Amino acid sequence: MTFRLLRAARFASRTSAVRASALAVTAGSASLLKKPAYAPASCQGEKPWDQLRAALPDSEPGLAAELALKASMAAMLGANVVHGFVTIRDLEGLRAFAPCSFDWSQLLGEHKRPVLFYFVDGESLCESEAERNHSLKMVEWLLQVGADPQQRLPAAEGSFWLQKGRDKPDTQIEVRYGGHSALSLAFAWLREMKKRTGNADWTRQEQHLKQVISLFSRSSSQQTLNGADVAVPQSIVDLWESMRDLTASHNVIFESSDGEVAANEHILTVASPVLKAMLESAMKEGTSKRIQVKDSPSSGISLFLDVLYTSSTREDPDHETVLAAVDLAHRWQVHSVVQILCTALHGMIDANSFVAIAEAAVLKGLETLVRACTSFGSTDQQVQAMLEKGDLPVAVRKLVGKPEHESREQQESKKRRRFRSS
Template sequence: MMVTQTKFNSLIGFLRIGDILGLQKFIPADFDWSQKGGPEDVTLLHYAVLCLGEENPGEKHLKTMEWMLRSGADPEHELPQKHPQCYLIWKRKNKRGTTIEIPYAGHSATSLAFAWLEALETSEEEWTVEREYLKNVVSLIARIPSLHRKKVAVAEGVVDLWESVLNMSTTHNVTLETEDGNVTAHDHVLMAASPVLEAMLQSAMKEGVHKHISVTDSSGTSVALFLEVLYTSSMRGSPSHLTMLAALDLAHRWQVTTVVQQLADVLLEMITVDSFVAIAAAAVLKGLSSLTRACSVFGAKSPQVQAMLKKGSLPTAVRTLLQPDSAKSLETAKKKRRTV
């Protein structure tokens, strides 16, 4: 989702002063991180790099940038090759003699940071604070894993073919025993998708010998949904958020990262007052950054959720999401012991 230019300018303002809470409150849950705007006509992540020009670029700006990266901002998103503008910095004592400028054309946030770092390191002026900030920026970008899944267009016939493969139950050779019945699948598909299932199905234990996996803590519906998404990257029905979360738990337990992300993407659209606690808890405990951010935004704006927070009825994981500082204080308080 793109925002108005007025709102985009407000987001830039929060970014420039390093106000992460303000940014989280006003940015939409489904914000399009590729949107460009503001006086420089670049993305918010590019503006985060440009915070090197602020009075004291430092930790608060880096924390805000980290949240942006974990929320889906793409450090490799490139600006147009014909971008007409450039960014300049200079020393107040001698603007004409110290001005450095870097054009935006074709730069990603990553390449822009490196371009500025190189320019400052070859300058005869003192840019220690700015260089240190940029070094931390590129280190941060390298450390935070990308949330961007590359998607390709697939002919509908290919999806139909894989759905047919899933439905060919007579060729299935693995049984998954659920709480309310058995569900079957192909061992080679499960092993190719999951290192956990591969180890189980190749072991000398009953899972490997009898091709029988016990998942009696899960419903047949949730296991079937997991398999449907695994085989076809789609779903025909409209499962409840609880079924989605149960399937997500299986995908996470078995380390099927593609299915984890696909289910998390669908859950983004299922956050309501009724589903908030369950989805938010799962997002936090499983470290699902995009889903966690969406829950954080929803919770900050929802009067009902804020009422639950004030009442103290939210689980610890969800309370930590909405009030990170107070949760840390509570944890510290619990750790204190009295010497006797």
């Protein structure tokens, strides 16, 4: 509905039509604020208010001023809504009502702070375990939609403080927040907590801050990968998705471990120098147009092709499927697909997937994914427990800061038969 209103406004020949469209968009504030979930591709391009202002005739300065006022009111409403959901830690509400075009760099709330500050301030460090888990999920989503952990607060007087109870003033620690970013503020808290003022134990809060910092660092790695991304109209994505589904054009068959998957030869040879050499040579792949990949499941090949065609997929792959697709993209030297899938793997790192993802990252030299795994592994308790037990593969053990060789006890438990040269 919003799109039809904007289109009508842009092409209207009379001022009254433009005014009606502007007021309709203003009145229908839900159309500006509500969406079912975060969807970056659908939220790119001009903001609705900018589109309407561009459609106004020069002879209507009063209408332009009125529209500017409405835009300002809508922005204020959006900021208040976002701040409200952040305050109550309601991620689903935030996802549903945060405007697509929301400026995540604006300062929120009565104290005018960046959105991520509300997850490293004094109040957030007093949350229960369940509340902290909600906070971490919200931080992860905010980083995905554009919140910047390095956005600095202007220099100002003021500080956050904590103490271990009203009757323990000797445990109080204080951090001045002026000039800090959310990231630097988290480190400032850690420095103060390590002093153990008044013999206070801040272990729980330190663990939470390290988890937040880990999310910040993983987000930075993802932004490095996505630096060259551009907005593409949905119609173009739909076109390439149609090409992906156009089986009549598929003349190359991949023979996987559990079935066959087809694709178009021209797409494959343009994307991959390895596949180009195979399909254009006198080898059996070139003559039969059949490529054996028995070490990969069909789901991995399908995901590789989905991302190759459209940089997206309609499936919901697990980390094993994504790793299979990464292996194929890396093997066939399709570096753009490797990067896209690595970005997907960043968000899949947890205690259960850590070993598989970290080992693949190290063995394939995927530097940004290695850094993300290092950051996660250094703070996750389950990973650290596996490290102490010696349950991690050699490559992963080195990644989290332990020597490649096993512990002395493990080495002594193995009996070796030695041979002499003479």
